[in-house]
Amino acid sequence: MTLISPIDETTAAPAVREFDQRYYNLIAYIVSNAIAGEIMAIENYSEMVHLMGTSAEKIETVSQASEECKHILLLSKLGRTLDVAVQRRIVEPQWNQIRKHFSAAVAKRDLAACLIIQDLMTETMAIMLYRTLANETETDPRTAAVARNILADELEHLEIGKHRIRQLLAEDPVGVHDALVWAHHRVMPELFGMISTSCHFLCDELNIECGSLTLDSIRTDIEALKLQALESYIETLDSLFDQAVTNPLIASMSAYEGYGQMFSGEAGAACCGPTAPSVQ
Amino acid sequence: MTPGRRILLTGASGYLGGLIAASLLAADPALRILAPIRPGRERQAVLEPIASELAAMASDPAAARSVERIQLEALPALADLADLDAALLAFGVDEVVHCAACLDYFDRDALQAVNVDLTAALLEQARRIGAQRFIHVSTAFSSGYIDGDVREALHPEPEGDPTDYTLTKRAAERLVAQSGLPYLILRPSIVIGHSQDGRYSGKRYGLYQLWSGIERLLCREWHETIHAYAPSQPANLVHQDAFQAAFMAAWRGLPADAIVNIVSSVDQAPSVRDLWEIWLAACNRPRHTIYYEQMADIPTREIPPAQRALLGLASVNLQIIGRRWRFETGHLDRLRQEGLVFPQASLATVEICQRRVIDSSAAIQKFLVKRDSLLVAAQ
Numbered sequence: 001m002t003l004i005s006p007i008d009e010t011t012a013a014p015a016v017r018e019f020d021q022r023y024y025n026l027i028a029y030i031v032s033n034a035i036a037g038e039i040m041a042i043e044n045y046s047e048m049v050h051l052m053g054t055s056a057e058k059i060e061t062v063s064q065a066s067e068e069c070k071h072i073l074l075l076s077k078l079g080r081t082l083d084v085a086v087q088r089r090i091v092e093p094q095w096n097q098i099r100k101h102f103s104a105a106v107a108k109r110d111l112a113a114c115l116i117i118q119d120l121m122t123e124t125m126a127i128m129l130y131r132t133l134a135n136e137t138e139t140d141p142r143t144a145a146v147a148r149n150i151l152a153d154e155l156e157h158l159e160i161g162k163h164r165i166r167q168l169l170a171e172d173p174v175g176v177h178d179a180l181v182w183a184h185h186r187v188m189p190e191l192f193g194m195i196s197t198s199c200h201f202l203c204d205e206l207n208i209e210c211g212s213l214t215l216d217s218i219r220t221d222i223e224a225l226k227l228q229a230l231e232s233y234i235e236t237l238d239s240l241f242d243q244a245v246t247n248p249l250i251a252s253m254s255a256y257e258g259y260g261q262m263f264s265g266e267a268g269a270a271c272c273g274p275t276a277p278s279v280q
Numbered sequence: 281m282t283p284g285r286r287i288l289l290t291g292a293s294g295y296l297g298g299l300i301a302a303s304l305l306a307a308d309p310a311l312r313i314l315a316p317i318r319p320g321r322e323r324q325a326v327l328e329p330i331a332s333e334l335a336a337m338a339s340d341p342a343a344a345r346s347v348e349r350i351q352l353e354a355l356p357a358l359a360d361l362a363d364l365d366a367a368l369l370a371f372g373v374d375e376v377v378h379c380a381a382c383l384d385y386f387d388r389d390a391l392q393a394v395n396v397d398l399t400a401a402l403l404e405q406a407r408r409i410g411a412q413r414f415i416h417v418s419t420a421f422s423s424g425y426i427d428g429d430v431r432e433a434l435h436p437e438p439e440g441d442p443t444d445y446t447l448t449k450r451a452a453e454r455l456v457a458q459s460g461l462p463y464l465i466l467r468p469s470i471v472i473g474h475s476q477d478g479r480y481s482g483k484r485y486g487l488y489q490l491w492s493g494i495e496r497l498l499c500r501e502w503h504e505t506i507h508a509y510a511p512s513q514p515a516n517l518v519h520q521d522a523f524q525a526a527f528m529a530a531w532r533g534l535p536a537d538a539i540v541n542i543v544s545s546v547d548q549a550p551s552v553r554d555l556w557e558i559w560l561a562a563c564n565r566p567r568h569t570i571y572y573e574q575m576a577d578i579p580t581r582e583i584p585p586a587q588r589a590l591l592g593l594a595s596v597n598l599q600i601i602g603r604r605w606r607f608e609t610g611h612l613d614r615l616r617q618e619g620l621v622f623p624q625a626s627l628a629t630v631e632i633c634q635r636r637v638i639d640s641s642a643a644i645q646k647f648l649v650k651r652d653s654l655l656v657a658a659q
Contacts (some may be wrong), residue, residue: 004318010601048364185386211438225494225499227496227497227586227589229594230589231585231586231588231589232464233591234585234588235585235588235593238580238581238588239581243575243576243578243580243592244576246592247575247591247592247596248386250386250592250593251385251386251592251593251594251595251597252386252590253593254489254493254594255384255385255386255387256476
């Protein structure tokens with residue numbers, strides 16, 4: 001079990017940048033979405049406990065759910081500290097879609113698919129997100145410190161997931177490969193669809209002007225994030241599977257949101273205004 | 281071919297459909313086209329690329345006005361396709377040119393719906409409205425993976441398919457051939473930009489997917505070593521002007537029920553390795569390039585993540601491009617003997633297309649400055 005170490009805010013890196021309201025709006029948006037992901041993770045871990053083979057594994061899975069709960073508390077506290085509004089419920093529909101796919105995997109008792117969805121796919125994206133926030137040259141010291149703490153947990157969750165999947169691969173490689181293909185085509189489009197500054201209702205909930213969010217206040221852009229996410233996901237896949245299995249899956253990602261947007265950097269414009277693109 | 285034909289053209293908003301529309305309109309000032317387009321498509325967005333192509337073909341901006349001879353109609357849902365019958369009958373359709381297709385290789389449902397089900401529904405419709413011929417744009421790779429030549433005939437089931445795209449296009453060809461309507465099936469290989477100036481208005485498929493992938497993944501920073509999947513097999517590419525000329529010659533001159541492979545000559549075709557070499561010389565300029573004949577030979581876990589991502593994203597297209605395909609070209613040879621001018625895709629002409637991509641990319645131009653400063657500093 002991982003314990004979250006207390007954050008020593010006195011030793012956090014001194015602020016070297018001025019942060020304006022746009023930055024805090026962006027942090028509110030990202031943190032709210034992160035909380036939604038953590039809520040989904042709690043539900044996923046809780047729902048898959050009964051699929052685990054041993055008591056030790058069940059306890060470990062409950063612990064993972066508990067850690068995700070602590071992340072919500074940390075992120076909520078961060079919002080209060082920064083005096084930004086954050087949502088503690090799922091607003092964006094992609095999370096609910098992923099939950100639905102996860103529940104379908106549980107219903108068919110497909111443990112491999114559950115582990116792949118939660119521990120590989122979702123955790124890989126979470127790691128990319130928290131790495132971005134933990135970069136204290138781009139974010140404020142409090143955000144960076146919280147992100148570093150959560151990142152350590154998520155990295156451990158990823159390793160736990162990989163270990164479990166390796167065990168399943170040794171028992172039934174065909175079944176795990178089938179689960180990977182099934183989960184990939186359902187979950188990855190949803191996760192990549194969320195790497196944008198467009199939203200459905202979150203801006204309204206946060207009272208942020210729609211269309212005002214850009215990532216330049218943390219000196220990155222949507223395309224860079226998408227490429228980082230892609231590279232992280234591929235790295236995770238390569239650590240477990242042969243390229244003969246993974247290459248066709250990766251190739252299929254070139255079509256996400258219409259092929260152009262995967263590479264074009266055209267995304268991230270409209271928010272929930274009348275021109276907002278439909279995700280579903 | 282009698283002048284003033286009335287053509288129902290599907291897929292006019294796509295790359296090949298737009299090229300076909302421009303070719304037909306340019307060839308016959310009395311010809312008219314009815315093009316169904318999906319609801320929500322802006323009229324201007326559909327017509328503008330066709331107008332640009334018309335102007336470029338004629339080297340005369342005034343030629344763009346020919347798009348006024350295109351009548352756009354909203355495409356109903358598949359189940360309601362008959363709702364279009366009245367407009368088609370009023371228009372007086374002589375022939376159907378079916379160019380609409382789904383290229384989402386991994387979306388089996390969409391491939392089935394567009395490539396197979398829509399083709400079946402259009403064949404029904406063509407019969408209902410009394411069309412005299414059904415012209416179907418397929419793909420040179422509809423055979424799937426077979427040993428031996430890709431014949432200009434319907435294909436038997438192969439041992440395997442590169443993707444469900446080729447499988448569904450093969451199924452559609454069968455529907456067309458079995459429809460009882462006179463037909464012409466055209467099978468272009470990988471269509472790239474114009475042989476003279478490299479202009480290209482298509483999506484990032486085929487070779488453009490590789491170039492676009494390099495632009496986005498390998499032009500963010502300079503790579504000292506690049507690992508490239510580069511089989512020495514010739515890559516079968518067809519310039520858009522060659523495709524247009526072959527389409528028009530086949531449309532005018534071939535007898536009913538012909539199947540035509542629209543492919544380039546293997547003699548002049550560059551290999552995939554040649555394609556990598558000219559790109560890297562013009563753009564990335566790594567100190568070392570490691571070429572692999574087989575995808576499986578690439579140590580994917582040891583190469584930089586951006587290069588690994590590129591190999592993964594482009595893997596399916598690269599494997600199709602890099603396979604040794606041998607095509608029967610009887611119809612094309614005959615059309616050339618009768619005067620068809622078919623510009624072959626050679627390394628020099630592909631380089632023209634490549635140059636246009638490099639020159640028009642802000643990201644690459646930015647990278648070139650960065651690369652040059654790094655290389656100068658290293659000297």
